[in-house]
Amino acid sequence: MISSFMKKYFIKQKMMRIVILSLIPVILSSIYFFGWRSLVLLFWVTLFGLGTEWIYEKIQGKKVSEAVFVTCILYALTLPPSTPIWIAVVGIIFGVFFGKEVFGGFGKNLFNPALVARAFVYVTFPEPLTIHWSKAATGFPGGFATYITETIDVVSQATPMLIFRETGQMISLSKLFIGNVSGSLGETSAILIILAGIYLLLKKVAAWQTMAGVLIGFTSLSGMLYLLGNPQIPNPIFGILSGGFLFGTVFMATDPVSSPRTKEGKFIYGFLVGIVTVIIRGYALFAGGMMFAILIGNIFAPIIDEGVNYIKKIRKEGEKEVTA
Incomplete structure (x- = not known):
């Protein structure tokens, strides 16, 4: 029954199901560390995100993409535990509509819709998104025994x-x-995100070129600035394991729609994202930076592909002239 329902109303996307499967441990860890409110937040975000896409696609006479579930999950997992539900809902509606549907739906969007949603609420509602945090639970049963963990009010x-x-x-x-x-x-558990990344690579759902580019770009610039004694730049290992860097590298930067298509382009794009992350973290107002770095990378993705394809074309023409 569920299978027939999904077939009737949704575009079947095996790749998206694999991504969702890789996110299950991360979702469970969010409950363990911060309480059941994480699941409540995820429920409402998914409900309204799915509803937004369904209304738009219904008008167009099209089916809903299973990718919307990935968008909703990724967006919800980037939010602080205490984010007001209405703010989270406003964000996903904005992200799905303006980050995806206005471009024509799945496969046509320039930007990652989950990051569009996150950036929108980050800029529009800065206080709940940057000031109010919750302590991470420890021991057993951790957050499974509470709705939400204790709120933090000191830096x-x-x-x-x-x-x-x-x-x-x-x-x-x-x-x-x-x-x-x-x-x-x-975004807190590095080990779970790394394991998810390995799983996605083995399933050939995520591009290793993008992940490698991000890591090399970030490590090279942050390492150089750190060795030069820049007090605003932490050592690269700390930077990689904090601030949502790994989450963005594994799940956001590798989005096949908003990143380049060519293998060389994926690496260049990833390298650019890594470098921009360091610059934003060290010299901008934002403590994170990964979110905005990927959105900036999205802008250049089509241009990078055009450049790579142009160079390939020139090389082929040159080879033909030599053989002739």
């Missing part, structure tokens, strides 16, 4: 990147690796 207990920016102190790498630190719902 010394905020997210790793905010603490570094305000005090210069760095949280232990072991905590960042496990994930029992304050932050957005799905």
Whole structure:
């Protein structure tokens, strides 16, 4: 019955189902670290995100894409645990409509719709998105025994990147690796995100060129600035494990629609995202930077592909002339 319903109203997208499967451990960890409110937030975001796309596609006489579920999950996992539900809902409606549907629907959008939604609420509602955080639960049963964990109201207990920016102190790498630190719902546990990334690579759903480009671009620039003694730049390992960097690298930057199509273009695009992340984190007003870096990368994705294809064309013409 469920299968026939999905077939009737949704575009079948096996790739998206694999991404959702890889996100299940991350969703469960968000409940463990921050309580059941993460699941409530995810429910309302998915309901309104799905509804927004259904209304638009219904008018166009088309089916809803299964990709909308991925968009909703990714967006919800980038939100702080205490984000007001109405703000989260406004964000996903904006992201699905203006980040995807106005371009013509799935496969035609220039920007990652989940990041469009996140950027919109980040800029429009800065206080709940940048000030109010929740403590990460530890031990058993952790957040599974509460609706939402205790709220944090001091900088010394905020997210790793905010603490570094305000005090210069760095949280232990072991905590960042496990994930029992304050932050957005799905961005804290490095180990789970890394495992999800490996799974996506094995399933050939995510491009390794993009991930490698992001890591190399970020590590090279942040490492150079760190060695030069720039106090605004932490060591590269800390930077990689904090601030949603890994989450963005694995799930957002690799979006097949808003990133380049060519293999060379994917690497260049990833390298650009990594470099821009370092610049924004170190010199802009934002403690994170990954979100805006990917959106900037989305702008250049088509141009990068055009450049790569043009160079390939010139090389082929040159080879023909030599053989002639």
